[in-house]
Amino acid sequence: MTTELSGKAAIVGIAESEYLRGADRTVPELVFDVSMRAIADAGLKPSDINGVIPPPGFVSTEEIAANLGMPEVTYSVTVHMGGASPTAALQSAAMSIAAGIADCVLVTFGWNGYSAIRPRPDAKATRRKLDLGPVLETARNFYIPYGLRSAAEWYSLYLQRYVDLYDVQPTDAAEIALACRAHAQLNDKALMRGRPMTLEDYLESAPIAGPLRKLDCCLETDCAAAVVLTSAERARDMPHTPVLYLGGAEGHPYPADEITNRPELLRLGLDFAAPRAFAMAGVKPTDMDFLQIYDCFTYVVMMELEALGICERGGAKDFVKDGNIRLGGRYPLNTHGGLLSQGHCWGFNHVVEATRQLRHEAGAAQVEGCELGVVTGYGDLGDGSIAVLGRDR
Amino acid sequence: MAGSPRKYVPETEGLNQEFFLKAAGGTLHLQRCDDCGTYRHPPRYYCQHCFSGAWHWEPSAGLGKVASWVTTHFTIDRGWVEDLPYTTIVVELEEGPRLLGAMRDLTVEQLELGMKVKVVGETKRDDFVFFWVETQ
Ligand SMILES: [Zn+2]
Numbered sequence: 001m002t003t004e005l006s007g008k009a010a011i012v013g014i015a016e017s018e019y020l021r022g023a024d025r026t027v028p029e030l031v032f033d034v035s036m037r038a039i040a041d042a043g044l045k046p047s048d049i050n051g052v053i054p055p056p057g058f059v060s061t062e063e064i065a066a067n068l069g070m071p072e073v074t075y076s077v078t079v080h081m082g083g084a085s086p087t088a089a090l091q092s093a094a095m096s097i098a099a100g101i102a103d104c105v106l107v108t109f110g111w112n113g114y115s116a117i118r119p120r121p122d123a124k125a126t127r128r129k130l131d132l133g134p135v136l137e138t139a140r141n142f143y144i145p146y147g148l149r150s151a152a153e154w155y156s157l158y159l160q161r162y163v164d165l166y167d168v169q170p171t172d173a174a175e176i177a178l179a180c181r182a183h184a185q186l187n188d189k190a191l192m193r194g195r196p197m198t199l200e201d202y203l204e205s206a207p208i209a210g211p212l213r214k215l216d217c218c219l220e221t222d223c224a225a226a227v228v229l230t231s232a233e234r235a236r237d238m239p240h241t242p243v244l245y246l247g248g249a250e251g252h253p254y255p256a257d258e259i260t261n262r263p264e265l266l267r268l269g270l271d272f273a274a275p276r277a278f279a280m281a282g283v284k285p286t287d288m289d290f291l292q293i294y295d296c297f298t299y300v301v302m303m304e305l306e307a308l309g310i311c312e313r314g315g316a317k318d319f320v321k322d323g324n325i326r327l328g329g330r331y332p333l334n335t336h337g338g339l340l341s342q343g344h345c346w347g348f349n350h351v352v353e354a355t356r357q358l359r360h361e362a363g364a365a366q367v368e369g370c371e372l373g374v375v376t377g378y379g380d381l382g383d384g385s386i387a388v389l390g391r392d393r
Numbered sequence: 394m395a396g397s398p399r400k401y402v403p404e405t406e407g408l409n410q411e412f413f414l415k416a417a418g419g420t421l422h423l424q425r426c427d428d429c430g431t432y433r434h435p436p437r438y439y440c441q442h443c444f445s446g447a448w449h450w451e452p453s454a455g456l457g458k459v460a461s462w463v464t465t466h467f468t469i470d471r472g473w474v475e476d477l478p479y480t481t482i483v484v485e486l487e488e489g490p491r492l493l494g495a496m497r498d499l500t501v502e503q504l505e506l507g508m509k510v511k512v513v514g515e516t517k518r519d520d521f522v523f524f525w526v527e528t529q
Contacts, residue, residue, distance in 0.1 A: 141435070207467070214467075
């Protein structure tokens with residue numbers, strides 16, 4: 001295990017779009033806009049950027065460089081891990097910086113998560129789509145013909161086992177939905193600001209699949225976000241307090257492209273990744289001051305908390321109780337509202353929020369004096385990613 | 394049912410297509426390693442136990458037990474809206490691999506982990522077979 005990457009790179013610029021149900025702008029426009037703003041937030045010009053990690057689909061490195069003005073790109077890569085991609089991409093960015101391949105790296109993601117499913121009647125068709133890659137070949141042959149077409153249904157193939165094995169009740173998962181919704185009330189950019197949720201609302205929401213109710217599921221959103229990283233040394237001369245990349249990893253369940261024949265059904269990508277990330281960072285899960293956990297579904301958050309090792313197997317249902325994951329509690333979770341109540345930006349909004357927190361610029365949602373935090377990503381059929389971030393001292 | 398949206402039937406290719414072509418002949422076949430004898434599904438080019446690339450199709454009676462199930466109450470699949478709520482069962486075949494199929498001649502209330510069931514194929518096209526899960 002190498003720890004040479006720890007602390008070598010830092011997040012120095014962040015930006016996010018509005019979170020919308022029906023954006024006026026195209027995905028490339030949203031991506032260009034947040035990229036420009038993240039670069040400016042770092043006190044840089046586009047021509048300072050020589051590393052680019054674009055989203056899987058929608059828009060290319062070449063288009064980003066040409067539209068923004070980046071005459072010499074020395075490093076470009078795309079991560080194909082669904083919602084685990086943005087957080088996994090931080091690792092590629094940090095590696096390219098530590099290796100001296102790139103000086104300043106732009107990581108960006110945007111999509112039409114709402115409009116792709118519910119286009120406006122007058123909407124023009126677009127050829128720009130998410131590139132899910134061949135991971136779905138198994139789903140096309142063996143799940144979708146049975147009416148298992150969405151992530152809610154695929155993930156229920158293991159979430160159902162999880163709730164049965166550990167006797168997880170809807171009132172346990174509700175703690176996550178309610179915490180995210182409460183935190184969204186503090187966030188101007190949250191889709192669900194002004195729409196508080198009660199336990200009764202949660203329990204009355206319609207069943208979807210397996211253990212999932214509607215209010216266990218994240219929001220369909222049009223949005224984009226961008227982050228700029230550079231070396232820790234250079235970061236110290238930039239406008240904001242650097243947020244150091246202390247550790248990170250990606251992990252994949254086995255086999256990653258098929259759920260039902262996994263020898264260990266409940267062992268997800270994050271179970272493989274989390275120990276490596278904390279070892280690299282030289283810290284423990286219980287050292288974290290906040291948790292920005294990929295919350296496509298509430299029960300997935302519970303499995304991720306256990307994968308992190310912040311509570312034991314089956315222990316998430318107790319961990320989330322008694323305000324422990326609320327602002328003011330020991331482990332504030334998704335202080336921006338998360339995918340469940342801010343909007344679904346593939347977890348990149350979690351990276352943006354973690355950075356704001358560690359800069360101590362999170363406004364009403366600020367976790368007082370925070371120094372360390374963790375971000376997770378989750379995607380495809382259970383891929384995982386993680387970043388352990390710290391405020392530069 | 395005239396006018397109902399059709400259920401999705403995938404375009405198949407490669408080993409998956411071979412799997413369905415075999416099943417369309419009337420008998421489920423599973424891949425089995427020539428070297429260590431391990432069965433596998435979904436189809437793969439190499440054995441995950443001994444890494445051998447030598448294998449053959451072996452007929453299966455489709456007998457097994459319930460490994461898990463999922464009931465869907467809301468779907469974005471128009472072909473399945475009229476079937477709501479529907480239950481999909483994961484069967485652990487006697488040979489070892491697990492196969493997913495749609496519940497038939499059973500109710501959710503009757504389902505128990507480990508109960509004996511069988512997988513029955515319905516040929517939808519010469520290169521795609523849909524699997525039902527029934528009581529043995
Ligand atoms: Zn073998």
